[in-house]
Amino acid sequence: MSAENDWSPRSQAARALGWIDPETRAVTPPIHPASTFLRDPDNQYSSGYSYARDSNPTYDQAEALLCELEGGAGAMLFASGMAAAGAVFLNLRPGDHVLAPRVMYWGLRKWLLEFAVPWGLDVDFVDMGDPASVAAALRSGQSRLVWLETPANPLWGISDIAAIAALAHDAGALLAVDSTVATPVLTQPLALGADLVMHSATKYLNGHSDMVGGALVTARRDGFWQGLAAIRHDGGGILGAFEAWLLLRGMRTLFPRVETACRNALAVAEHFHGHTEVAEVLYPGLPSAPDHELAARQMRGGFGGMLSLRLRGGEEQAVAVAARVTLWARATSLGGVESLIEHRASIEGPDTPVPGDLLRLSCGIEAADDLIADLESALRTG
Numbered sequence: 001m002s003a004e005n006d007w008s009p010r011s012q013a014a015r016a017l018g019w020i021d022p023e024t025r026a027v028t029p030p031i032h033p034a035s036t037f038l039r040d041p042d043n044q045y046s047s048g049y050s051y052a053r054d055s056n057p058t059y060d061q062a063e064a065l066l067c068e069l070e071g072g073a074g075a076m077l078f079a080s081g082m083a084a085a086g087a088v089f090l091n092l093r094p095g096d097h098v099l100a101p102r103v104m105y106w107g108l109r110k111w112l113l114e115f116a117v118p119w120g121l122d123v124d125f126v127d128m129g130d131p132a133s134v135a136a137a138l139r140s141g142q143s144r145l146v147w148l149e150t151p152a153n154p155l156w157g158i159s160d161i162a163a164i165a166a167l168a169h170d171a172g173a174l175l176a177v178d179s180t181v182a183t184p185v186l187t188q189p190l191a192l193g194a195d196l197v198m199h200s201a202t203k204y205l206n207g208h209s210d211m212v213g214g215a216l217v218t219a220r221r222d223g224f225w226q227g228l229a230a231i232r233h234d235g236g237g238i239l240g241a242f243e244a245w246l247l248l249r250g251m252r253t254l255f256p257r258v259e260t261a262c263r264n265a266l267a268v269a270e271h272f273h274g275h276t277e278v279a280e281v282l283y284p285g286l287p288s289a290p291d292h293e294l295a296a297r298q299m300r301g302g303f304g305g306m307l308s309l310r311l312r313g314g315e316e317q318a319v320a321v322a323a324r325v326t327l328w329a330r331a332t333s334l335g336g337v338e339s340l341i342e343h344r345a346s347i348e349g350p351d352t353p354v355p356g357d358l359l360r361l362s363c364g365i366e367a368a369d370d371l372i373a374d375l376e377s378a379l380r381t382g
């Protein structure tokens with residue numbers, strides 16, 4: 001699954017590896033909705049395709065491009081980010097010990113607590129911003145997996161992938177990284193020592209808020225990867241052909257979208273840093289952020305399109321500001337071309353680590369001045 005040229009990642013993405021449909025010379029691939037494929041007279045499948053739960057030709061180019069951008073040995077699309085993440089944990093055995101972040105995408109934290117723990121995984125939630133806490137929680141020979149997310153939802157703390165990979169490997173565990181927010185434009189976890197990368201492809205990879213999908217990329221095509229392929233195949237959490245096609249189209253503009261989102265996030269963060277209505281701006285791109293140095297070392301070309309604001313007026317003001325904005329869309333999710341705003345605490349429920357005064361912002365590709373003016377006027381009125 002390697003590229004057939006020596007283009008830079010930006011060109012690989014823009015041209016989707018440069019693949020041309022061999023039959024028609026079309027510059028974009030066809031969608032293959034077929035669920036089944038004809039057998040040869042000798043009962044073989046010379047095309048390599050047999051049934052759409054096994055593999056689908058519409059996946060091939062999207063998986064190959066993502067694999068190339070992450071520098072992996074293989075990539076697999078899933079029905080959603082949660083299906084991809086869940087597959088990694090389901091590929092372990094009841095009784096296995098795993099480490100997960102204290103602050104992470106809340107849906108996966110909820111699934112770990114409500115499904116994976118009752119199923120039998122022994123999960124410790126640790127501070128992934130502190131490699132010493134990770135070292136202390138690892139049990140040599142017993143820990144099978146360390147899961148981390150960086151930047152981590154929705155406080156945007158950074159975890160040191162290289163340091164944690166070394167600790168995990170010393171203990172005999174794998175390291176998997178939810179790189180949804182960083183994207184392969186800003187961070188390549190496999191090059192830093194991670195074994196697996198997970199994406200909610202719903203977010204930046206597709207980038208247009210018009211499909212739900214997930215992906216895993218592996219450093220090695222080993223037994224663990226074969227297990228993941230069996231979970232997708234046998235469990236059936238496959239992506240539809242139309243979604244795979246939309247994902248490939250979305251990935252062609254990944255670089256300019258992520259770069260614009262990073263610029264907008266930095267502009268918003270700088271504008272509201274020290275603002276009279278704002279208690280704190282959480283963004284690793286601000287030089288005053290506690291993780292700024294690590295972020296600058298680990299992330300290339302930007303600090304991501306996500307940031308959070310903590311408002312002096314507390315929860316009441318946060319909810320009111322989200323109600324008053326007009327350009328920012330009041331909606332969940334992230335990583336699309338449209339900027340989104342969300343009061344996370346009311347979504348995540350009573351045991352969330354997220355403060356009530358926090359608004360999560362996903363910067364899209366609109367003009368930074370418009371985004372800032374809209375927030376300013378929402379903060380001023382009321």
Ligand SMILES: *Cc1c(COP(=O)(O)O)cnc(C)c1O
Nearest residue numbers: 080081082105178180200202213
């Ligand atoms: C959205 C998201 C997920 C879950 O992905 P779905 O595609 O919604 O299933 C996991 N991790 C992060 C960081 C996310 O933003």
